[in-house]
Amino acid sequence: MTTITPEKLLAELRRAADVVAGIAATFSEEDVKAPSELPDWTRGHVLAHLCGIANAMARQLEFAAQGKTIELYDGGFDGRTRAIEMSAGHSVAEHRSDLDRALVRALAAFESLDGADWQRPISFRGGVVFDGGLALWREFVIHAADLGTGRGPETWSRPFCEHLFEFLAARVPDGQRFVLQPLGLPAVAIGTPGSRSTAVNGMLTDIAAWLAGRTPTLGSLRATAAADGVDLPALLPWPAGVPATR
Template sequence: MSLATNSIRKVVPMAQKIAEVAAGHARLAEIVGTLTDDQARADSALPGWSRGHVLTHVANLARALTRQVEYALDGKLVDVYDGGAEGRAAAIEQGAGRPAAALADDVVQSAKELESAWAAVGPDDWARPVKHRDGTVADTVLVRWREVEIHTADLGLTPVRWSPEFRGHLFGFLSPRIPAGVSLVLPDRTLGEGEPVHVTGDLTDIAAWLAGRDYAGELVFSRPIRLGPWP
């Protein structure tokens, strides 16, 4: 198999994933385009965070990931956030109280910058290392996919509509939360290995539960289960 063929196979899956993220960016841009100041100050689904906190985090993460990608293409590693976890928290607090229009502009512009950074990645650059979770440039796309979809839901302004592709990714990413010795039997798949716990309900609701989020419908468990920490 030629190097060119390998490169094409690398590019096509990444292009598909980036398209999913870009669609999430577009949905979020539409939501924040009509956001009012009162809505921005209101509570999100995350304890202690307003919608302004969520949107500031989403924008700051986009710029942090952009920096990860740009440095990786230069063969360098850089911290995700200046000042580490404390710097991240301080920046979110500082930006959360901005007017809705400023929050919306930050979210939209930072997303464009990240998409532009990905557009500069060559076929053989996706495996370059980044410091975020000791991952790769390709992993920054998956990180952004999760963060945009989940935090859009955290805003509580529109119904949660996660694509089958995203649900499948989330089930795989969050399967380490399932306790050892337990298999979680869902309507369309089984996660983990061990004593079965059957879960019935809407697949998006199950994904939201696995992500530690509220869900709209009803889930039925064959026996109680306590999830582990976020992986």
């Protein structure tokens, strides 16, 4: 498994933010109104959410620098939802402007960190700044795929997929163990040790996409249990930092 250091994470955040901004820069007025890959959300909803989470995480860091914590979104999950719905219908120029400002704010907050700052507590998941950086990385990369422009999970890097394996182990139901077997790479076991095992075979990015609730794009996944072919196992809900469905 690839070890993600603060320095590597910062580089990944910059790269992912560039991808998101680059996609948004190509959109027309009609493009932002078109459906995204997420149920009931247009691309405008996804852009509004990306803007919201970037600002929210920047705020986590700004308060952490003062030795304080603050909830992720004003008004909690309901506040998050209201803000997205209010902004989803903005013009493409408004979306780009809002997103650019949010990305600059978030990256500036992370770029200002010294070594010990990465371990300052934040309210998000009761974690630290480093956890917030990982979360923002996930949001940027996964929602870039959700924008539905042809840049799907097949573009996800090995370090990102391996991070998802670790983070999304929380989606394995109690009393089960998944042995993830990406083609040509070492197997990764997640879930409850010693429990009934299900092996999931396929391309690295396809396994990561399945765990993240997205559609595999490079091929089919195959699940086996006790050497017999079985259906892909059910997953628990995404381990959200706030009560959410996306």
